[in-house]
Amino acid sequence: MTTIPQSSRKTTLIPPPTQDFAARQQTIRLYPSSNYVFATKDAQVERDVSVQARMQRLKSMYDESGMLRYVEGVFLCHEFGTPYVFLLQLPNNFFKLPGEYLDPDEEDEEGGLLRKLADRLSPENGEDQENSKSWKVLDCLAQWWRPNFEVFMYPFLPPHISRPKECKKTFLISLPEKIAFFVPSNMTFLAVPLFELYDNPARYGPQLCALPHYLSRYNFECV
Amino acid sequence: MTTIPQSSRKTTLIPPPTQDFAARQQTIRLYPSSNYVFATKDAQVERDVSVQARMQRLKSMYDESGMLRYVEGVFLCHEFGTPYVFLLQLPNNFFKLPGEYLDPDEEDEEGGLLRKLADRLSPENGEDQENSKSWKVLDCLAQWWRPNFEVFMYPFLPPHISRPKECKKTFLISLPEKIAFFVPSNMTFLAVPLFELYDNPARYGPQLCALPHYLSRYNFECV
Ligand SMILES: [Zn+2]
Ligand SMILES: [Zn+2]
Ligand SMILES: [Zn+2]
Ligand SMILES: [Zn+2]
Numbered sequence: 295m296t297t298i299p300q301s302s303r304k305t306t307l308i309p310p311p312t313q314d315f316a317a318r319q320q321t322i323r324l325y326p327s328s329n330y331v332f333a334t335k336d337a338q339v340e341r342d343v344s345v346q347a348r349m350q351r352l353k354s355m356y357d358e359s360g361m362l363r364y365v366e367g368v369f370l371c372h373e374f375g376t377p378y379v380f381l382l383q384l385p386n387n388f389f390k391l392p393g394e395y396l397d398p399d400e401e402d403e404e405g406g407l408l409r410k411l412a413d414r415l416s417p418e419n420g421e422d423q424e425n426s427k428s429w430k431v432l433d434c435l436a437q438w439w440r441p442n443f444e445v446f447m448y449p450f451l452p453p454h455i456s457r458p459k460e461c462k463k464t465f466l467i468s469l470p471e472k473i474a475f476f477v478p479s480n481m482t483f484l485a486v487p488l489f490e491l492y493d494n495p496a497r498y499g500p501q502l503c504a505l506p507h508y509l510s511r512y513n514f515e516c517v
Numbered sequence: 518m519t520t521i522p523q524s525s526r527k528t529t530l531i532p533p534p535t536q537d538f539a540a541r542q543q544t545i546r547l548y549p550s551s552n553y554v555f556a557t558k559d560a561q562v563e564r565d566v567s568v569q570a571r572m573q574r575l576k577s578m579y580d581e582s583g584m585l586r587y588v589e590g591v592f593l594c595h596e597f598g599t600p601y602v603f604l605l606q607l608p609n610n611f612f613k614l615p616g617e618y619l620d621p622d623e624e625d626e627e628g629g630l631l632r633k634l635a636d637r638l639s640p641e642n643g644e645d646q647e648n649s650k651s652w653k654v655l656d657c658l659a660q661w662w663r664p665n666f667e668v669f670m671y672p673f674l675p676p677h678i679s680r681p682k683e684c685k686k687t688f689l690i691s692l693p694e695k696i697a698f699f700v701p702s703n704m705t706f707l708a709v710p711l712f713e714l715y716d717n718p719a720r721y722g723p724q725l726c727a728l729p730h731y732l733s734r735y736n737f738e739c740v
Contacts (some may be wrong), residue, residue, distance in 0.1 A: 309583040312621070313586070313624055315686070317627050319660075327691060337640075360535040363538045403537075404540050434541040438732045449730050449732075453597070453598075462640070485675075489671075489675060492672070500716075506671075507659060507672050507729070507730040509656060
């Protein structure tokens with residue numbers, strides 16, 4: 295029993311509700327991380343044994359076909375209302391978004407992205423491809439440019455660079471409510487919270503650390 | 518005179534053109550910085566003498582009206598094809614985007630933003646308001662949250678924060694081909710290249726440094 299009548303029990307410490315503040319915010323629905331399960335498939339070997347070997351391979355591809363086009367996908371889920379991003383952890387412990395170079399003759403950039411993501415995260419044998427058929431490209435989140443055959447990339451085309459060697463694009467992909475990912479046995483696919491990526495370039499590098507910036511423009515509906 | 522016939526002079530060092538790579542990229546037209554001129558108007562005094570005074574003012578506003586809503590605008594131009602962002606430099610030498618708190622009863626968030634920007638950058642006397650009438654809100658670039666009455670803000674709502682004290686939104690604003698900005702006499706309005714902001718938090722702070730990330734999703738057409 296309480297001595298304060300119902301009508302007087304409202305605390306004065308809770309401020310009044312604010313005006314709505316949602317113009318131009320796109321709302322993205324996120325499902326709990328436990329809705330997504332992982333199966334294992336054959337290992338997919340990374341081709342390059344060193345950074346030098348990688349840069350040499352990029353140069354050969356560039357000389358053959360012009361500017362390289364890399365595409366990668368951001369899959370999101372949530373835990374207790376906090377957005378998480380799915381990352382691949384490679385055998386060398388590096389983290390990356392799932393992604394790949396587009397084939398030089400690929401004209402459908404978004405279709406090409408979805409095919410590359412399915413190569414990595416769908417079953418090998420072609421059955422159960424409905425999984426990846428349910429993914430949808432929502433938005434381009436960012437572009438990064440590689441001015442030279444070097445590790446550094448920039449989120450803008452630096453001055454005086456008229457022939458960038460590579461453009462990398464990061465796309466937001468919507469997931470269905472539940473799905474199984476088929477992950478190469480030499481990799482781990484795991485969900486990392488935005489607050490863990492934020493301001494943590496030592497562990498995740500400058501590109502993954504920027505994900506909270508790109509994603510801040512959206513409102514997330516965590517169901 | 519040259520001994521190499523015209524048809525043989527093409528160097529084999531230039532790789533073939535790549536497939537188009539522009540899906541979901543919005544193109545924004547930028548004009549040269551020299552198209553924009555600056556006039557001076559009366560000083561506009563910043564209200565707070567210290568960070569503590571500022572936080573106290575925010576707390577009073579919050580207790581009165583609930584979550585604070587801050588809006589700011591990104592105006593762009595270019596120099597030799599490189600995008601520049603217009604920043605205000607304050608008497609204390611801090612840089613910021615032009616912006617202000619919305620009035621608590623403001624229901625039109627974008628209209629409110631344009632009015633606040635006009636307060637700061639249009640003539641005082643009401644004449645020549647066509648200037649700011651030509652500004653258009655294109656996109657929300659980012660949201661930042663202030664969980665407590667402290668300096669730190671985050672580009673996401675940190676876990677367990679159900680009552681953020683402030684939400685700040687950054688909007689991309691399109692400029693007409695030419696315009697005069699009317700700048701308070703105690704401030705400077707200047708265009709800073711993206712590459713100068715990038716990775717330079719010591720000078721510009723974590724929020725301005727993130728601008729190259731937000732803007733990387735657009736293609737700029739520099740005319
Ligand atoms: Zn393939
Ligand atoms: Zn230059
Ligand atoms: Zn006002
Ligand atoms: Zn928790």
